[in-house]
Structures are given as C-alpha cells and as structure tokens.
Amino acid sequence: MAFTSSQKAVSTRLPKPLKASKESRSERPANQNRWMTGAWNTVAIGFAVVMGFPIYWAALTTVKSNRDLLSQNPTFWPRHFDLGSYSTIFNDPDLPTALENTAIITVGAVIAGLLVGLLAAIAVARFRFRGRNFFIVTMLVVQMVPLLSLIIPLFLILKNIGLYNTLFGVIIAYLVFTIPYVVWTLRSFIVNIPKELDEAAMVDGCTRWGAFFRVVLPLTVPGLVTTGVYCWIQAWNEFIIANTMLSDNNTHTGMVWLTGYSAGPTHAADYGAQMAGSLLISLPVIILFVIFQKRVASGLTAGAVKG
C-alpha cells in the first residue's frame, strides 16, 4: 500500500521517455510473439520439470514405502497413497515448538540483517567516504570464512555474553552471514538506481531522507525481496549453529527436529517422514515468496533507468 503511493510519486517525476516506455510496452507486436511465446513456454516447462523432478521424487517417498525407494523399475506414480508419513509428523509433539523456534530465529535474523544491511548498502552505494573500500572488501572476505570453522569462536562469544542456549544468541550468530550478503547484494541494486532520481526528488522539496524513502526505497524492493528470501532460506535451513548452540528441547529448530528421523543406532531412518517434514518446513518460504512476488511483479521496478 505504501508502495503504490510512492510509485505515483516516482512516475510523476520521471523523465518523459520513461512514460513513453510504459505505453509502448502495452502495445507489443502480437502475432509473431504469440508463436514464440508458445515455444518459450515449452522450454520453460521442460526446465521446470527437470528442476522439479527431485522434489517430486522426495514428495513421492512421503506416500510410498521405503522399499519402493530403490526398485528395479521405479514407479513414477505411487500405486497406493499411504499418508502415514504425514500422520507421523503431524502427531509429533515436537513439531509446533520446532517450527515456532525456527520462525522466531528466522524472522529475527532476516529483519535485523535487512535493516542493518540496507543502511550500510546505501552508505557504500551512495556515498564516498574514507574506509569505504576497506568496508566493502571486508564484507566480501567475511563471506569467505567457512561457517564450520567459526563454531567454536562463536560459541565462546555467546557463552561469554550469556546467550548460549538462547534463540536470541542464534539470531545474533546468523547475522554473520546475513549482513555481509545484504550489504553486497543491495549495493548492486542501489548502484543501479540513478542518482538523478534522488536529486529530482530533493529539488521538489523532499529532504534527503524523504527522497530516500519515496524514491530509492521503493526501487530497492526487488533487491530487498531477493536478499530477504535468500537470508530467510539460509537462516531457515541452517543446522550446525542451531544444533550446537541450542540444546534444550524447547529450543530445537526445524532442521534439528528433522535429523530425529535419520537413522540411529537403534532405529532405521524414516525417510518418508523426513521428506514430508522437509517439504512441510519449506512451505512457509514458498508462500512468503509468492506473496512478495506479486509486489515485485506489479511494475514497481519499471522506471529504474540508468543514464
């Protein structure tokens, strides 16, 4: 909703050629394109089938038994649906807690990461200051540090500040990978937004911040969504930090919960339930993305022209 008003603000201030572009887009040469679009659609669906096949296979295992997992003539369609895997996971009393913890950690890490990262991204994309290059390079180097080797030092920090075994501590730990990523990616989006737009807004009486909120921020939305989704998935699927830093039952995350269905010394792996669980756990991020996808697609970005 906030977007629509700011978008209006953008479009009224856009230079002429941009408006023209909006009109020209609606009147594409149709005939020849229709045939081409059909061909491209076919390619796209082929791509979706190949990409989706492993997911489909994972979904299949949730309705058929382990012994059909590997069979001489694989069945591409289950002969009978066995929803036992789903009843296993839905009857698991630990699922709601695990999902809740994962949601808290993820939302916290994503919001904190986006906020802090966005500010820094604006600084490095829009300003020139002493230490800027050093800051940018550091943010890249940080992403090269393997998370695995940080476990012990991170643990020592969280322990010393009393955040070991707390969800908040894990949120903090996740900022290690969210912030540098957000800074780098958003920077590349903001660099692409012409500064003339801020200036035009400022000439029209906006303050620097006003210009930022009404002009730059809306144009950054696709970038924010992309980086947000990335951070969300990273945080949502992270296992080693969550498993190492959280030990109590009521702090287990979804990923830790999933490993409970792996093979143990006294029981076999329940692959059906594990796959059902991981598909279920991945649903929120997909729903979230579909919601934001509309925002992105609604033409918010049509006006960003460089030069």
Next chain:
Amino acid sequence: MKRKIAVAAALASVLTAAACSSSSTAGSSKQATLSTDGKGKTINVWLMQDAQKGWPGVVDAAKKQFTAETGANVNIQWQTWTNYSTKLDTALLSGNAPDALELGNTQTAKYIAANSFVDLSSVKDKFDNSSSWLDSLAASGQSADHTKTYAIPYYAGARIMIYRKDLFAAAGVTTPPTTLDELTADLTKVKAANSKVPNFSALYLPGKNWYTAVSFGAGTYGVNNVIAKSDGSKFTGTLTDPTFIQGIQTWDTLQKNFSSGGTTVDETTQDALMAKGNIAAIIGNGWEVGSVTDPKTGDPSLASKLGTIAVPGTTAGQPTPAFLGGSDLAVPTHAANPGLGAEFLRIFTNTAQQTALAKFAIPNNKTLLPTYEAVSDVNKAAGAAANGKTWFIPNSQFWSQASDEVALQTAFSAIAAGGDPTAALTTAQTTIIGDLNGG
C-alpha cells in the same frame, strides 16, 4: 612428539583437576560424587532420541524413582546423533553443561582424557551389576590405563546375520550354518537357486560397512588390539597384520561371490533392499528385522520368514566377533549438580530399569543377558554375539569418526571394488596411526 603428548595429557589431568576442585568449592556447593540432596533442584539430562522413540517408559520410571528419592526434578533434553561430537565439544566447556549425558561409546575417550567427566571410580560399586558390565562397553568408559571409571555403560548393540529362512530352505538349506565354511557352502546353494533374480545377493556385504569387515579380520587376528595397539605412549597399526588380512580376505571372497551392487555404499539401504526381495541375508543389528518387516518401511509378509543367527566363525560355537557398539552415560565436570546427575545415572542403570530396557536393546551387563535373550529369537542371536568375543576401536582420545572411520570405510570400499587388501589397509593405517599418535 609422542612423549610431549603424554606429558601434556598428564599435565592436563592435573590442571583440570585443580581447576575443577577450585570451581566446585566456589560454585556447585561441593556435592558428593553421589548425592541425594536435591530438594527444590532440577537437573538437566541429555539423552538420545533412541530412548524417546524406543523406551520412554524406562526413562519415566527412572525419573519417578529419582524424584521420589531426592526431591529433585529431572528435565530430559533429547538429542540427535547428527553432529553430536561438535555439540559435546562446546557444551562440555560451558557453564551450562548438563548434569548427566549420554554419548556413543566411540566418543568417550577424548572427553575422559581431557578430564571433562567426573571420576566415578569410587562409587562404581554402587551401580547395579557393575561387576558384570559388558567388557568392551565398560572399557570404553575407562581411562586409557583402565584404572578409573568415568562413564557408565548404558546399552549395547551387536550385529548378527539376518537371513531369509524361506530362500535358504528353497535352496535346500534347513539348518543354519555354524561355521564360515558351511556358510559359504549354503550361500553357494542359495545363489544357484536364485540365479535368475537380477542383482541378487545371497549375502549382502556393502563395502562401506567397516564394522562387519573388521569383524572378519578380528576373527582371525583376535579381538584385542584390533586396528592398532599401544605400547603405552605410541600406537602401531595392526590392520596389515597377516592374520588380520586373512580374515579380510574371507570377507572379500564372500563379498565378491555373494554380494551385488554394494561396493560403494554403506549399510543404510540394506533393509529396504532386503524388503524388496533381492537379498537372502544381511549382517545388521537386531532391530533391522523390525525395519525389514515394518509395514511402512518394509514388507510385513517377510515377518515369519526371517531367521537370525550370530555371524558364523572359523569354528563351530565361536561366532565371528561382533563390534560392540553402544552408549555410555557420564557426568560432566562442569555440571551444576554432578552428584545428583550421577545419582540419576545410578537409578537409570539399576537392575529394574535395565531389565525393562532389555526388551529393546542389549542391557549393559552379562547378568541380564538371559532376560534379553528370552524376549525373541532375534535377541537370542544378538545376545550370543554380545556375550561372545567382541572387539572395539583403539581406546584413544585422538580417534576420529570423520577421519579414521571414513579411512576404514574407504579402504573396505576399495577392496570390495577389486583393490588389493594390503595396499588399501596400509593407506587407512597411515591415516589412523597419524591421528592416534597426535599427528
């Protein structure tokens, strides 16, 4: 170098012991090694989900008894095995270490060497059946020189042979094999009778199942000092010992002749493959019978067709030694209530609890083995395997699952794929000895 490590270890014991005694006087109110004074307190205990899924009743009974006896509450924090070693590395350093915890018997040595567990030697006698604890399991809880006890045996697991009685009978085999020679003869018949089944394995021996492969080596080499032996300060390898190689060659011959499609995989899919019907026999844990016949994971119609025996050995009545896997229980030195933690372990492993546990897993002692064996034929075979000779990994703080066990899996996978046993095991031995000697 080696001496340096020995000195370092000794020094560490002194230093950490000093650190502990000072911190316990300052902090945790000087609890006795076993304490029943727990009014108003709550202890945290880390147990593996195996208990939650397998024998929650045993845990509940122990909790009830503990609360009645000490007035303290118990919070069980369920853990999973994935990445557990990193989790322990950190948790045992922290101020919030649990008051008692479970860990794999291959994981204990490094924590014992670092004095991260409370010395329970003085109260060992108060633990039921402590004189008849299963040997390998008890050894995994001891200091490297076997003079002190730091971890309490919890339960064990031993691999047995699970076979299709119907397929064996159809091939004319009605009495189970008692020696390796008989096994070979029987498998040859089973293989011949099923020559038309694609990918048929008369005995499925996946290349990465190092537990089983080493068992065959231990069958000819002996169960002591398997993989490596120590002269007190330094390890030398025994994998390339000719008598060990001899057993590995037996395994390799069985693998080549009777197992198909398993050279590069481990044992995790063998239950599913057996349920599919392409496999006449596997070597696995007792519970795998349940997994092969489970309606969801396997084929229930096989339930009456599966037989179990201890893996036959070179002579009748002497099965191939099994690897005695299992879990131990210990009290971290950084626990807030070490005495109460130890008391909980005492109750959790007492005769009543272990008798109840014996329905689901091999109990921690020989006295209760008959109870376990009485439950089913499967248990009978597994009990026989656990009661016979068993082998264990070298008792060293430097043993690493991710490095040494992987080296062994790689070696046996290479042998299964046609590699030379001596060459493959020499490579693995170099890695393992390098690790064990603190390289």
Next chain:
Amino acid sequence: MSVIDSDRPTASAGRQDASPKSRWLSRRGVADGYMPYVLIVPAVVVMLGVIGYPIFKLIQLSFQNVNAYLYLAAPALVRYIGFDGFTKVLSDPTFWQSVERSVLLTVEVVVLSIGLGLAFAVLLNRVSNWAKVTVVTVLMFVWAIPALVSGTVFSWLFNNTGGVVDYICYELGGKGMLDHNWFANPTQGLYVVVAACVVWGALPFLVIGLNAAMTQVPKELVEASKIDGASPWQSFRHVVIPVIRPFLLLSTALSFIWDFQVFAQIWALRQNSPEPGYQTIGVYLYAQGVASSHYSRSAVVSIAMIVLMLGVLVFYIRQVIKIGEQD
C-alpha cells in the same frame, strides 16, 4: 552522483556542472560527511561484535596447537607454534589434491550455473505469466530444500541398484546403464553427480536473482536497439548485460565462494564417508579439521581457503572498487 562527489572531479563531473542544483546541494556536504558513517555504524558494530572476535580467534588458533579436544578443555596447555601448523597443512599432498579438485569443481559449477542461470532468467522474461509462475514456484521449492536433504534425494536418484537416473538412461537406449554405478569412479561421481546436485541447488537463486536484476533493464532501450537492427544477442550483450553487470559479477563471485566451500552435498551423497576422490577442500576442512576436533588445523585450512579465494577474486574486487569510484 552523490553530493560529496562535487568536491572531486569525476567521470560524472560534467553532469554536475550542468545542473545548478548541485551547488545548492553541496552546502549540505558537511552533514554528508558523517552521514555514511552513521549508516554503516550498525553494520560495523554488529560485525565487530559477532565476527571480529571469531576472526581474531581463528587467526590466533592457526598459530596454536589446539588439535585435540584436550587443549580446548585445558587452555593452560595451549602453546603458540608459529607457522608449524601452516607448514604441516601446506606440505600435505592430500590438501593440495583437495584444492585441485575444488578448483576444478568450482570452475565447472560456476560456469554451468551462471550460464544456465542467465539463460533461464532471460527465458522467464519471454514466457507467459502462468509459465513464469510455474517455473518460479518450482524454483522456490528447490531453493527451500536444505542441502543435506537434496544430497539424500540425489543419492537415491543416482543409486546403482534401482536408481531412477539409471532407469531413465536405460529407457533412453543406454543398454549398460541399468546398474551403472555413478560413484564407483570419483571423477564421474564428483564432476557429474555432485556437480549436478550443486548446480541444481544453485540455479533458483541465480535465475530468480538475475531475473529480478533484469527488471531494471529499461524496455524501451531494448526495443530501441531492436529498431536499430541489433540482433537479440547484440541487444542482450550491449543493453541487458551492462545493466545487470553489478549483480552478475556479484552473483558470480558469491557462487565462486559458495561452490568452493561445498561440503554438505558431498557428505550426504557419499553417505558421510567421502572417498579420497571426493575430497574437496570443504570436505577436507570438515573431516580433518572441525569434526576431528583439530581446531587449529581447521583454522589453518580456513585461512588458506580465504587466501586462495581472495587470490581469484582480487580482479573482481578491483572491479567493484572501480565501479564504486565511477558512480
């Protein structure tokens, strides 16, 4: 052009001179002097707090002898050993073999995933809305699946007893493929199966990200270039690429960083016991370092990894800094 730029003549100086407003803006230059610092303060504070110490600790560990849990538990035993740790790792042939494998795998995976990512990002702009929604939804599913789970699924697909891929190859005419063991030969296992698994997992981010970046390409420019007689490839090369260049470079660099560290997929595909032929630097770090409680060694390996990556990315970093300066 940012306001402070007006102090220094840059590439865009001409435009500044042309606009009378810039003088008005430059009066606010003082405020802008500290503005960027205000903006990065939260990030700097968090980064210093959360990762400053770990990185310091990592460097410290690399010069120490913390190669067993014992040393972690008894800090009094910890000694500085100078470069001994580095000498040991750098003189280990296994380490260099892992590096070699990682480099090859990374090059393969980055080239494939960026190439395919670009192609399908362009494709998404040409398809009907329903097709786009379908593809994006599938991609989101793929993206949301954790690496460990995708490793498990791929190990089923490529299994040699009843794996689907073998079956499909067989049905398509590959006679000997029915029981083909993809993992028996590590070259095939690593550069085909592992690569497929990693590319598969990397594509959603690249396709969706590059497609989002392409929404910033002005349509009328593309159309103008078409009217001027440019081929689709030319207009892609000269109109689209320059606009998405920052994100393209960024995602290539990030793909490089991520793929160089690949670990979870290999670990899962090889059932927690990767053979030597599957040992990439990420696997080496985990097996020889972290999971074996060799904390100093894992610090050394991590630092070596960072240096290697920096060596490759130094051109990119210079590029980025240059882009920054031009703006």
